[in-house]
Amino acid sequence: xxxxxxxxxGVKAEETELSPGGEAHLKRIGPDGTAADFEAYLFARKNIKxxxxxxxxxxxxxxxxxxxxxxxHTMQVYGTYKAQTAHATDEIVANARQARPEWVPDWPQxxxxxxx
Amino acid sequence: xxSRRYSVFAIAREALxxxxxxxxxxxxxxxxxxxxxxxxxxxxxxxxxxxxxxKNHGITDVAVIEKGWLGGGNTGRNxxxxxxxxxxxxxxxxxxxxxxxxxxxxxxxxxxxxxxPRGLIMLAQTEHEVRGYRRTVHANALQGVATEWIEPARVxxxxxxxxxxxxxxxxxxxxxxxxxxxxxxxxxxxxxARACSDMGMHVIQNCEVTGVETAGGQVRAVNTAKGxxxxxxxxxxxxxxxxxLAEMAGFRLPIESVPLQAxxxxxxxxxxxxxxxxxxxxxxxxxxxxxxxxxxxxxxSHNAFTQRGSWHHVEETVxxxxxxxxxxxxxxxxxxxxxxVDMTGDRSxxxxxxxxxxxxxxxxxxxxxxxxxxxSGWAMAELVAQGRPGPxxxxxxxxxxxEGRFIDESVAAGVAH
Ligand SMILES: Cc1cc2nc3c(=O)[nH]c(=O)nc-3n(C[C@H](O)[C@H](O)[C@H](O)COP(=O)(O)OP(=O)(O)OC[C@H]3O[C@@H](n4cnc5c(N)ncnc54)[C@H](O)[C@@H]3O)c2cc1C
Ligand SMILES: [Zn+2]
Numbered sequence: 001x002x003x004x005x006x007x008x009x010g011v012k013a014e015e016t017e018l019s020p021g022g023e024a025h026l027k028r029i030g031p032d033g034t035a036a037d038f039e040a041y042l043f044a045r046k047n048i049k050x051x052x053x054x055x056x057x058x059x060x061x062x063x064x065x066x067x068x069x070x071x072x073h074t075m076q077v078y079g080t081y082k083a084q085t086a087h088a089t090d091e092i093v094a095n096a097r098q099a100r101p102e103w104v105p106d107w108p109q110x111x112x113x114x115x116x
Numbered sequence: 117x118x119s120r121r122y123s124v125f126a127i128a129r130e131a132l133x134x135x136x137x138x139x140x141x142x143x144x145x146x147x148x149x150x151x152x153x154x155x156x157x158x159x160x161x162x163x164x165x166x167x168x169x170x171k172n173h174g175i176t177d178v179a180v181i182e183k184g185w186l187g188g189g190n191t192g193r194n195x196x197x198x199x200x201x202x203x204x205x206x207x208x209x210x211x212x213x214x215x216x217x218x219x220x221x222x223x224x225x226x227x228x229x230x231x232x233p234r235g236l237i238m239l240a241q242t243e244h245e246v247r248g249y250r251r252t253v254h255a256n257a258l259q260g261v262a263t264e265w266i267e268p269a270r271v272x273x274x275x276x277x278x279x280x281x282x283x284x285x286x287x288x289x290x291x292x293x294x295x296x297x298x299x300x301x302x303x304x305x306x307x308x309a310r311a312c313s314d315m316g317m318h319v320i321q322n323c324e325v326t327g328v329e330t331a332g333g334q335v336r337a338v339n340t341a342k343g344x345x346x347x348x349x350x351x352x353x354x355x356x357x358x359x360x361l362a363e364m365a366g367f368r369l370p371i372e373s374v375p376l377q378a379x380x381x382x383x384x385x386x387x388x389x390x391x392x393x394x395x396x397x398x399x400x401x402x403x404x405x406x407x408x409x410x411x412x413x414x415x416x417s418h419n420a421f422t423q424r425g426s427w428h429h430v431e432e433t434v435x436x437x438x439x440x441x442x443x444x445x446x447x448x449x450x451x452x453x454x455x456x457v458d459m460t461g462d463r464s465x466x467x468x469x470x471x472x473x474x475x476x477x478x479x480x481x482x483x484x485x486x487x488x489x490x491x492s493g494w495a496m497a498e499l500v501a502q503g504r505p506g507p508x509x510x511x512x513x514x515x516x517x518x519e520g521r522f523i524d525e526s527v528a529a530g531v532a533h
Contacts, residue, residue, distance in 0.1 A: 040368065047372050
């Protein structure tokens with residue numbers, strides 16, 4: 001039984017209380033995007049076997065959308081975070097790296113980020 | 117060495133010498149360092165692709181590479197329902213081709229796949245379903261697929277153990293396909309493997325593919341647990357792991373992998389000689405030759421690669437079936453398991469060339485690809501041999517997503533099956 005803690009109301013919700021929303025952090029393609037970009041946005045999915053970021057709605061609770069980091073292979077939950085966040089928190093990244101040392105986030109890390 | 121034919125005479129001969137003359141059904145060779153065609157995944161679809169490459173196109177320099185044991189994926193985990201009562205024309209064509217091939221598969225392979233065309237009913241339990249299935253019956257008539265709409269009394273006649281009076285969802289009728297039924301899933305994989313081995317192909321088990329080597333946009337080889345294996349053409353036929361293989365080759369697929377469950381009861385005396393699917397309450401059931409009630413459950417709502425699935429589906433499925441078949445309320449369940457199914461948005465498969473030259477995919481059969489194995493192998497072999505799809509595969513290309521030409525089977529695939 002999958003249990004996720006809703007980051008808004010703090011309730012530990014089990015799976016039947018939640019409804020799934022698929023892969024998180026998909027970037028919508030703007031008017032100047034190509035057909036291939038738009039196709040990728042609509043259909044191509046990472047479908048990761050490992051650390052997966054995904055959308056959930058606390059449907060039978062507070063009703064809000066939130067995000068979760070979960071391992072699709074081991075079913076370990078690395079943490080949940082609010083929907084208005086560009087990336088998972090450092091704490092979640094640390095949890096995931098502890099379980100899977102070979103895993104690296106696919107977004108720029110603070111140390112690599114270009115400042116200016 | 118080709119294996120000896122199985123026949124009633126072979127059984128009699130072996131009976132006279134304490135069954136010591138049976139030989140292995142297929143060989144377990146070490147891989148060569150290259151093949152004309154490498155197929156990843158020795159499930160039913162991969163093996164059938166190999167078989168028709170040899171049989172229909174004369175290509176036998178083929179290896180089928182499997183990370184576990186052959187048929188150990190969804191092919192050995194499914195509830196074996198076979199039918200071709202789909203709604204859209206391209207689906208009717210490929211699923212009915214498969215059903216026709218199933219009808220003579222035991223003779224064709226000289227291997228008893230125990231195909232049992234016992235008839236199949238999809239129950240209509242809401243007005244919406246009544247209209248949906250009547251529409252399917254009409255579509256099937258135009259496609260030349262024999263199905264019929266039957267009234268509740270006929271349903272009761274065919275399935276005496278059913279409760280047609282509800283209380284929540286009375287049976288309002290059903291979509292009946294008399295040619296539908298079941299087959300022995302392992303035997304389908306084993307029969308194809310034996311026939312491939314007889315043609316000199318290599319079925320290589322316990323050999324995970326870990327990488328795809330390309331040069332100038334063209335496939336060169338696969339890296340495996342048993343070393344590098346070169347190939348001219350590569351077919352990825354790995355169901356729930358399609359996205360992983362695609363990633364190795366450098367592209368993404370419109371696929372998500374989710375666990376789908378099934379379970380079987382303790383064996384009981386024969387009580388139901390048709391397959392019954394109840395899509396509204398979400399459950400379906402048939403009786404195996406051993407007497408077990410074979411029950412299909414739900415798919416998980418979230419991506420996962422655990423071959424077990426969420427627990428609450430068990431209750432959901434059993435609750436629905438107890439209402440429809442009150443007599444099973446006293447049955448104990450013997451086993452429960454899951455398989456990782458590869459879902460597309462339109463619930464139709466993908467048989468396609470890919471952005472990488474020489475690489476072809478066959479995936480997206482999701483919850484319902486056992487019934488399609490022979491037809492899919494036939495169409496995939498044509499695609500791989502000729503480099504472009506024949507009439508059966510043409511509509512199932514990857515480009516349908518970009519072009520918005522979906523083959524919407526979400527109604528036909530109302531439950532996992
Ligand atoms: C519980 C359940 C019930 C079902 N019920 C029905 C039903 O009643 N009727 C129906 O028509 N369909 C049903 N299905 C669907 C059906 O089982 C599948 O669509 C079909 O078996 C897929 O066959 P396949 O050969 O594509 O995949 P599989 O049989 O899964 O074969 C793929 C193979 O690829 C191998 N592989 C994966 N990754 C690698 C790698 N890196 N290297 C080498 N090998 C690899 C796997 O080990 C596996 O053996 C059901 C499925 C499930 C799970
Ligand atoms: Zn909440």
